[in-house]
Amino acid sequence: xxxxxxxxFRSTSGFVTDGANDSVETSTxxxxxxxxxxxxxxxxxxxxxxxxxxxxxxxxxxxxxRSTSVxxxxxxxxxxxxxxxxxxxxxxxxxxxxxxxxxxxxxxxSFNVTPPGxxxxxxxxxxxxxESLPTNAAAHWMDAxxxxxxxxxxxxxxxASITERFLTTILRxxxxxxxxxxYLYVEDAATPPNAFIRAKYALFPKTVMRRISQ
Amino acid sequence: xxxxVTAVSILRVLLQMERNLSGLQNDMRNNALTWxxxxxxxxxxxxxxxxxxxxxxxxxxxxxxxxxxxxxxxTNWPRISAMFVVLGGTGQDFSDLMTPxxxxxxxLGPATKNSYAQIIALCxxxxxxxxxxxxxxxx
Numbered sequence: 351x352x353x354x355x356x357x358x359f360r361s362t363s364g365f366v367t368d369g370a371n372d373s374v375e376t377s378t379x380x381x382x383x384x385x386x387x388x389x390x391x392x393x394x395x396x397x398x399x400x401x402x403x404x405x406x407x408x409x410x411x412x413x414x415x416r417s418t419s420v421x422x423x424x425x426x427x428x429x430x431x432x433x434x435x436x437x438x439x440x441x442x443x444x445x446x447x448x449x450x451x452x453x454x455x456x457x458x459x460s461f462n463v464t465p466p467g468x469x470x471x472x473x474x475x476x477x478x479x480x481e482s483l484p485t486n487a488a489a490h491w492m493d494a495x496x497x498x499x500x501x502x503x504x505x506x507x508x509x510a511s512i513t514e515r516f517l518t519t520i521l522r523x524x525x526x527x528x529x530x531x532x533y534l535y536v537e538d539a540a541t542p543p544n545a546f547i548r549a550k551y552a553l554f555p556k557t558v559m560r561r562i563s564q
Numbered sequence: 565x566x567x568x569v570t571a572v573s574i575l576r577v578l579l580q581m582e583r584n585l586s587g588l589q590n591d592m593r594n595n596a597l598t599w600x601x602x603x604x605x606x607x608x609x610x611x612x613x614x615x616x617x618x619x620x621x622x623x624x625x626x627x628x629x630x631x632x633x634x635x636x637x638x639t640n641w642p643r644i645s646a647m648f649v650v651l652g653g654t655g656q657d658f659s660d661l662m663t664p665x666x667x668x669x670x671x672l673g674p675a676t677k678n679s680y681a682q683i684i685a686l687c688x689x690x691x692x693x694x695x696x697x698x699x700x701x702x703x
Contacts, residue, residue: 352619370608392584392627394591396598398619400626441626443619 352398354537355440359530360426361413368422371535373397375428375438376413391439400441404522411436412530416457420502424491427456429530436525440536445519447541449511453533454481455491457502463492463529473518480512480523491532513539574643581631581644585661588627590703592668592694595620600687603680614677617686621673628666631658664693 356372363374373395391402403411410433415426430436442448450470455461467482481492490498491505494512499505521536599617602608608616635641635658645655668690675686696703 352615370602370612390587393587394595394620394623394627396595396620397616398621398623400623441623 353443354535355395355397355399355401355442356423356533356535357395357401357438357440358423358425358533359413359428360532361415362426365415366418366422366425371397372423373401375402377403377411377428392441399443402439404437404439405434410434414456420457420489421506423533424453424455424457424502424505427461427530427532429456429461430525430527432527435527438523438525438531438534440521440534442516442519442521442536444538445516447513447515447539448521448536449513449539450480450494450521451509451511451533451535452480452494452531453491453499453505453509454529454531455485455489455499456530456532457489459488460490461485461530466524466526467529468531469524469526470512470514471520471522471524472514472516473520473522475517477514478512481529511535511539513542569640569643571643571647574640574647577634577640578644578647581634581658584627584630585658585665586697588624588665589661589694589697592624592665593691593696596687596690596694600684600691603683603687606680610678610680610683613683617675617677617683618673621669624665624669624672628662628669631662668693 354371356369358366358368358372358374360366360374361376363376368374375390375393377390391404392400393402395401410431412429412431413426414429417425428436452468454463454468462484463482464484465482466479468480470477470480479496480494481496483492483496483498485492485498487500489502490500491502491509492498493505493509495510497508497510499509523531523534525531599613602613634644648654648657672686672690675682677683677686
């Protein structure tokens with residue numbers, strides 16, 4: 351399977367033109383532009399990876415097309431509408447260190463997210479919170495480090511990635527109401543400089559090691 | 565105490581098979597159309613496009629392998645098959661779907677993809693072989 355893999359989230363596939371590494375998630379099990387039966391896994395992306403929502407039901411997810419004037423990756427969003435946790439899955443070619451990028455926000459409105467928000471999992475093991483803060487204005491997007499980017503251009507230029515080591519080939523993002531997502535991206539990453547320390551002290555509880563390594 | 569495999573579990577797998585195979589039919593067709601557009605526009609390097617297609621071939625094989633895996637499950641497949649028969653289906657229905665999808669998945673990886681023209685021709689072969697699945701709403 352080919353990496354990187356980007357997933358722009360919106361309502362309509364043809365609303366904007368996606369980049370070569372991106373495969374839009376619309377979850378259009380119906381065409382009402384809302385309240386989709388949103389479980390979509392497995393879907394094989396044009397990049398050759400099996401992806402999709404593993405869980406979902408009517409009235410849980412709202413999909414929106416927002417603007418063709420912003421970067422195509424930020425053109426729309428999926429937002430939760432109560433209901434159970436939504437889980438998005440990407441099957442990766444290999445385990446190992448992966449860089450993850452994210453955009454959470456709405457071009458038209460400030461966007462409400464409260465903890466736990468978006469959480470990153472390696473298979474069934476929780477790795478970290480990706481995003482749990484609201485944006486303060488329309489056309490602001492939070493990145494994977496929970497930094498608020500104040501325009502499309504700001505997000506494009508400055509969005510930062512986080513790097514995590516995956517022991518499995520299954521990346522999951524849990525999205526707990528109120529929350530949503532505009533863009534998710536994952537690619538192979540180099541082994542970080544502190545990897546030796548992490549390995550040496552691997553007997554420590556994961557939470558302790560995370561404090562050391564961050 | 566573990567929960568036994570009940571008819572509810574069997575139905576779940578049957579529905580997963582439907583979603584997987586119908587979705588695979590859709591994905592094979594839609595991805596071929598996407599690759600064809602990219603090849604025609606020459607907007608993505610040939611090697612990158614070829615990489616996507618080779619990766620997709622692997623992903624398709626994975627999804628088909630899930631089906632052949634459950635079909636080889638001597639304990640559960642007879643129950644799944646029996647439930648499908650109750651719905652009016654037969655083993656032939658799975659074969660009719662699996663055979664062309666498997667052929668595309670098998671041919672996609674080894675196919676020559678050294679030029680945009682070859683990629684376009686390959687995509688045309690896929691869309692000729694894989695029509696869109698029947699759907700109640702426009703897809």
